[in-house]
Amino acid sequence: MKRAIGLIIAFCTVCGYGQRTATTTLLLQVRPEAYLLPSQIPLRFRVSADGASDVTAQTANITAWVRSLPGQPIRIVARPAAAFPFSWNGSATRSTQGAQSASCTSGTSDGTAPVELVSGWSRSGILTCAVTFTLTDARALAPGLYAANVDFAFAE
Numbered sequence: 001m002k003r004a005i006g007l008i009i010a011f012c013t014v015c016g017y018g019q020r021t022a023t024t025t026l027l028l029q030v031r032p033e034a035y036l037l038p039s040q041i042p043l044r045f046r047v048s049a050d051g052a053s054d055v056t057a058q059t060a061n062i063t064a065w066v067r068s069l070p071g072q073p074i075r076i077v078a079r080p081a082a083a084f085p086f087s088w089n090g091s092a093t094r095s096t097q098g099a100q101s102a103s104c105t106s107g108t109s110d111g112t113a114p115v116e117l118v119s120g121w122s123r124s125g126i127l128t129c130a131v132t133f134t135l136t137d138a139r140a141l142a143p144g145l146y147a148a149n150v151d152f153a154f155a156e
């Protein structure tokens with residue numbers, strides 16, 4: 001009987017030892033993510049015959065939240081569907097973490113080509129740009145309503 005108890009104790013000791021030396025591996029994979037709000041805005045400009053009731057500027061706040069891979073540049077573009085020229089002037093109103101190195105851009109567009117809204121952003125963070133869109137040379141345009149949608153997206 002003593003021998004049976006000794007074998008059981010030895011067997012349990014070996015079992016317990018095997019459990020203490022087991023290896024567990026945890027694999028954590030962080031994937032890039034990006035959110036952009038809004039994804040589209042309508043531009044609505046009005047040119048009056050006498051210039052008294054022109055509406056030639058419109059401001060939109062665009063917020064991007066990005067978790068990127070190391071060294072990956074973060075690009076945000078505006079794709080206008082406009083048949084008229086406009087300019088834009090961006091300024092950062094909020095930036096966190098890696099977005100603090102980013103700048104909101106300014107420039108002009110013929111209304112057909114995508115434009116870059118951000119420069120110098122390469123690390124994860126949150127950036128909000130206040131972007132003012134302005135109808136270029138409104139007095140040279142015929143009176144009327146000038147409307148178009150502008151889509152915002154991350155570019156590769």
